[in-house]
Amino acid sequence: MPADPPAAPGRAREARANDTALFRAAREVFAERGYDAPMSLIAERAGIGVGGIYRRYASKDDLIRELRRSSLEDIVQTAGASAADGGDDGTVAHFLRSHLEQSTGHLPTLLNRSTPMTPEIERLSDELHEALKALVELDAARGVIPYEFGPGDIMAAIVHLRPSASDDPDEDRALNLRHLEYYLRGLRASLAEPVRVGASMTWDDWMRHNSMR
Secondary structure, eight states, X not given: OXXXXXXXXXXXXXXXXXXXXXXXXXXXXXXXHOTTOOHHHHHHHHTSOHHHHHHHOSSHHHHHHXXXXXXXXXXXXXXXXXXXXXXXXXXXXXXXXXXXXXXXXXXXXXXXXXXXXXXXXXXXXXXXXXXXXXXXXHHHHHTSSOTTOOHHHHHHHXXXXXXOOSSOHHHHHXXXXXXXXXXXXXXXXXXXXXXXXXXXXXXXXXXXXXXXX
């Protein structure tokens, strides 16, 4: 069976723009309504027809898997860039700031548990683990984070630092960045006064709590 011809440049740009609008709308609607949010509301928020969504994604699960894959790809790239540009307070701080500044909406971790892992998502999760391990090792060697702080703790911090508090993404972003500064000051203070409550979240803990296998 012959392969489909490549999309014309104008059509390809339109498809990318539609996906960007769709992902932004889906993050907002899922944050507000959870997994049971209707696809019609996502389509309305994105300014596209419901049929346009189903031509790209056969089901809600397919859309969520692609959202998850795209979000993982973005965060892996942010972690890799942070390793080369840590600044005075370290690569972990740079990564968290960059992620919160770039985030366009909150995708609840509940959705991660609503669909099974795929080989692509598993590969990206492994890449993210390695990228965050590199940041932690750089910062621990410089003495800017506690030695027991790990990649799982970074992901747990993101969940706590990205609540969906208002209908204004800019207001949310400013609030989240403010809370990040409190978090980072506490992290630095724990170098002198170690935290004795509980245990560090391992990567296996994170994956077990936030993935469906």
